[in-house]
Amino acid sequence: MKLTVIGSGYVGLVTAVCLSDTGNDVVGLDNDPSKVEALNRGQTVIFEPGLGEILTSNMKAGRLRFTLDKPAAIHHGDVIFIAVGTPPKADGSPDLTAIRAVGDDIAQHVDKPKIVVIKSTVPVGTGDELEQRINAKAPFKVSVVNNPEFLKEGSAVADFQKPDRVIIGAENAEAAAVISELHEPFIRNQRPVHIMRRAAAEMTKYAANAALATRISFINQVANICDELEIDVNDVRRGIGSDSRIGFQFLYPGAGYGGSCFPKDVQGLIYVAKRAGVTADLLESVHQVNVRQRLVIYNKIITRFGQDLAKLTFAIWGVAFKPKTDDIREAPAVILIEKLLQAGATVRAHDPEALANLRQRFADRVSCHEQAYQALDGADALAILTEWNEFRSPNFELMRARMRQPIIFDGRNLYSLETMRKHQFEYYGIGRSAAYAARYSDRLDVSLP
Numbered sequence: 001m002k003l004t005v006i007g008s009g010y011v012g013l014v015t016a017v018c019l020s021d022t023g024n025d026v027v028g029l030d031n032d033p034s035k036v037e038a039l040n041r042g043q044t045v046i047f048e049p050g051l052g053e054i055l056t057s058n059m060k061a062g063r064l065r066f067t068l069d070k071p072a073a074i075h076h077g078d079v080i081f082i083a084v085g086t087p088p089k090a091d092g093s094p095d096l097t098a099i100r101a102v103g104d105d106i107a108q109h110v111d112k113p114k115i116v117v118i119k120s121t122v123p124v125g126t127g128d129e130l131e132q133r134i135n136a137k138a139p140f141k142v143s144v145v146n147n148p149e150f151l152k153e154g155s156a157v158a159d160f161q162k163p164d165r166v167i168i169g170a171e172n173a174e175a176a177a178v179i180s181e182l183h184e185p186f187i188r189n190q191r192p193v194h195i196m197r198r199a200a201a202e203m204t205k206y207a208a209n210a211a212l213a214t215r216i217s218f219i220n221q222v223a224n225i226c227d228e229l230e231i232d233v234n235d236v237r238r239g240i241g242s243d244s245r246i247g248f249q250f251l252y253p254g255a256g257y258g259g260s261c262f263p264k265d266v267q268g269l270i271y272v273a274k275r276a277g278v279t280a281d282l283l284e285s286v287h288q289v290n291v292r293q294r295l296v297i298y299n300k301i302i303t304r305f306g307q308d309l310a311k312l313t314f315a316i317w318g319v320a321f322k323p324k325t326d327d328i329r330e331a332p333a334v335i336l337i338e339k340l341l342q343a344g345a346t347v348r349a350h351d352p353e354a355l356a357n358l359r360q361r362f363a364d365r366v367s368c369h370e371q372a373y374q375a376l377d378g379a380d381a382l383a384i385l386t387e388w389n390e391f392r393s394p395n396f397e398l399m400r401a402r403m404r405q406p407i408i409f410d411g412r413n414l415y416s417l418e419t420m421r422k423h424q425f426e427y428y429g430i431g432r433s434a435a436y437a438a439r440y441s442d443r444l445d446v447s448l449p
């Protein structure tokens with residue numbers, strides 16, 4: 001089938017690449033000339049495991065290309081996917097400017113009846129609004145379908161190719177059938193396709209992200225209580241996660257959630273609720289807990305060192321909002337770095353993939369290091385903000401030798417208290433207070449994971 005994907009970012013690029021890989025003839029449209037040029041040279045522009053190989057193989061096979069040419073791209077696809085950004089506005093409501101602009105482009109250039117699929121995360125009612133907006137101006141009618149994307153950055157290709165489920169929200173049964181058929185190669189292992197009303201699909205995407213964010217804020221609040229009561233939250237996590245009704249996923253205490261989805265979508269659902277006249281106090285608390293949690297490492301740092309951090313150097317390991325991505329949007333590390341700089345500290349950062357984005361964000365205010373141990377040179381403390389695998393079993397002796405003071409603030413609870421005691425690090429995790437570590441690690445056989 002001939003397909004057009006508008007927006008070649010994390011979602012649009014993965015969508016275009018994976019749909020071309022199943023034999024479709026795909027054109028990707030973006031309004032960023034440097035991105036289109038790089039993609040047509042076979043460069044992925046984002047870091048995403050496995051993406052580069054399928055990008056280049058499908059481009060070589062002639063099934064995938066990228067363009068800035070709106071009329072040509074809109075003429076090409078029988079189905080047009082929209083995967084442009086929907087960032088939050090200052091009041092937390094989603095900014096639909098790009099979605100509406102794309103709708104106007106489609107209305108202007110559409111040359112026959114088509115299906116328009118919204119993959120971007122949008123508030124309830126956006127599908128109705130977009131369909132009316134396009135059909136009011138276009139010479140040919142379009143059917144708007146909502147097909148929310150559930151991929152996770154870092155495993156986006158695998159998630160797209162083997163989704164837990166596919167959600168199709170449509171007001172037109174024929175359009176739903178076409179989109180369902182397009183997904184058949186990805187659901188051969190009995191993954192369900194749920195066809196529903198368009199508004200229900202829009203709501204499903206927000207509700208899914210809000211549910212996951214709620215679990216994270218819940219365990220973070222439990223961790224903060226544990227911190228004060230000198231309880232190791234890892235014990236509590238194991239104790240509750242092994243209950244089959246609860247499970248372990250998204251129950252890892254940390255320095256708060258970030259990225260371009262959870263913070264935005266929780267706020268987006270609050271906006272949808274308010275517009276519907278419904279109180280969203282649970283969601284507001286989930287958001288507020290997270291706003292505070294992203295300062296938890298900074299607060300531990302100033303409790304330890306005082307408010308004035310001039311003359312102190314901090315190493316940061318991990319800047320991306322999660323491992324296996326280069327995305328630093330809303331990352332807890334970015335917020336921490338900003339606070340450290342404001343307090344006069346010197347910051348030396350390492351991330352396996354996100355340094356280019358970090359340099360773009362902070363220029364020369366932060367020194368960036370390709371090698372993790374280099375970032376430690378002369379540091380008064382290390383703060384870990386992303387759980388990249390390579391940070392899990394480092395050479396602690398080498399770390400001690402390069403740092404000015406052996407102090408770790410671990411925003412991802414990577415190390416056991418026993419390991420920290422053995423290597424003589426002063427250690428601050430999340431929900432595992434240092435006082436607890438000092439008091440109990442000598443008495444108990446603490447072989448915690």
Ligand SMILES: NC(=O)c1ccc[n+]([C@@H]2O[C@H](COP(=O)([O-])OP(=O)(O)OC[C@H]3O[C@@H](n4cnc5c(N)ncnc54)[C@H](O)[C@@H]3O)[C@@H](O)[C@H]2O)c1
Pocket residue numbers: 006007008009010011012029030031032035083084085086098101102119120121122149150151152153260261
């Ligand atoms: N990133 C994720 O993990 C993820 C997962 C699920 C859903 N989503 C949702 O998908 C949407 C896209 O997210 P993303 O992370 O891919 O965003 P992104 O910022 O990486 O990509 C958006 C792309 O759209 C392009 N663009 C913007 N306006 C355009 C226009 N008028 N015409 C053509 N191109 C235009 C931009 O240049 C950019 O390349 C958002 O609504 C997001 O909430 C994201």
